[in-house]
Amino acid sequence: SPSSPSSSSSSSASSAASTAGAPAHPDLSHAVRAAAAVKAAQNAFDSSLKAPLDIEKLPVGSEPKVGDFLVMHPLASILHGQDQAVVLLDEFDEGYQVFRGSYVNKPSHLKVHDLLAVWKGDASGLWAGNDKELKSMADASLWTGGDVARGRGPKDDLRWLHCFDPKLVSGAREVTPGVFVGGEVSDISHQVVQRRRQSLDRSFESSSVARPTLGYLERAASQLMLELEHGVWLHARTQCPSTARAISFPAAAWVEALRVMMPETRAPDGILDETYLSSDTNRRGFMVAKDAATAVQACVWRSVLRAVGAYALADFPRGRGADPHLSRKLETHVRRISEEVRHSSKRRRPTSKSGQYR
Numbered sequence: 001s002p003s004s005p006s007s008s009s010s011s012s013a014s015s016a017a018s019t020a021g022a023p024a025h026p027d028l029s030h031a032v033r034a035a036a037a038v039k040a041a042q043n044a045f046d047s048s049l050k051a052p053l054d055i056e057k058l059p060v061g062s063e064p065k066v067g068d069f070l071v072m073h074p075l076a077s078i079l080h081g082q083d084q085a086v087v088l089l090d091e092f093d094e095g096y097q098v099f100r101g102s103y104v105n106k107p108s109h110l111k112v113h114d115l116l117a118v119w120k121g122d123a124s125g126l127w128a129g130n131d132k133e134l135k136s137m138a139d140a141s142l143w144t145g146g147d148v149a150r151g152r153g154p155k156d157d158l159r160w161l162h163c164f165d166p167k168l169v170s171g172a173r174e175v176t177p178g179v180f181v182g183g184e185v186s187d188i189s190h191q192v193v194q195r196r197r198q199s200l201d202r203s204f205e206s207s208s209v210a211r212p213t214l215g216y217l218e219r220a221a222s223q224l225m226l227e228l229e230h231g232v233w234l235h236a237r238t239q240c241p242s243t244a245r246a247i248s249f250p251a252a253a254w255v256e257a258l259r260v261m262m263p264e265t266r267a268p269d270g271i272l273d274e275t276y277l278s279s280d281t282n283r284r285g286f287m288v289a290k291d292a293a294t295a296v297q298a299c300v301w302r303s304v305l306r307a308v309g310a311y312a313l314a315d316f317p318r319g320r321g322a323d324p325h326l327s328r329k330l331e332t333h334v335r336r337i338s339e340e341v342r343h344s345s346k347r348r349r350p351t352s353k354s355g356q357y358r
Helices: 006-019 026-048 074-080 112-119 132-139 185-198 221-229 241-248 251-261 283-307 323-347
Strands: 069-072 086-093 098-103 107-111 141-144 158-162 173-176 179-181 210-214 217-220 233-237
Touching: 026 251, 026 283, 069 074, 069 283, 086 158, 086 173, 086 179, 086 241, 086 283, 098 221, 107 112, 107 283, 112 132, 112 141, 132 185, 158 185, 179 241, 185 210, 217 221, 221 233, 241 283, 251 283
Parallel strands: 141 210
Antiparallel strands: 069 086, 069 233, 086 098, 098 217, 107 141, 158 179, 158 210, 173 179
């Protein structure tokens, strides 16, 4: 059980290792714990749902819109490097005909203050004044939004996804029912602090209602349509606020995955101590947080696929055991197609100056 004491988690890992007939080895213990984190994240995500996910898969050829979800095909994940991505389209640039969106299922081991430290500039553009509520957001978990970033600093590169409407957060924009993007960071911070004070759960996680993302996904409208037609993405849409929020803020899964991966970091009162996760020198902290993040992305990805009826894709074999074999087979397949195209073009080379082909 992910909520059991640390000693129970450790004993579970040891018993699992002994049951497998293998020696107690740190790598094996880590692998057992990583597998347990996947189950814990899935259980936590399912338990956090107020109702089953109400989301529909759109037919191929449907025009994408702001507020739609994109779920990457399992094989495309390996080829494109956007593994098990679930994307929320949150912006359309009319001038450039470009869609932008953010991953909603990819947490990281970093905090906002780590990002500020890397930029090493004056952060007053983001943390204006001496407002304690505002500066408290520097401890918020940083989520990966995509592989594109402007590199202009925290004010421009951080995208804030939250569940506070424009009445509470000035400048917020609703992208899908119950989910908003942007707005004044000071207003977002104030609302998060208020929610924390009202929460009866001492281990309240701010990313359950608001989270900063670094980077974004960008696709030209024509390219996105082509990818949808070729099955790179499954195209889904929901009109249910609770479903949109559950997919966009899987904080419960993140907390449980971390608790399983790092049971020794829990204080006696059960609150998770993540302070050492941000240490650049703590390689172990980075690795276990990475596995916890992988558990979260897998559980959200599979949950959305099952909700739209794509059970075969949700249950497609993935992981450390299957991925190397799939990668080799896919590379072989792509190489053969490339060779066929190259040989075909050679056979069609012009034989004379007139441009006639064989």
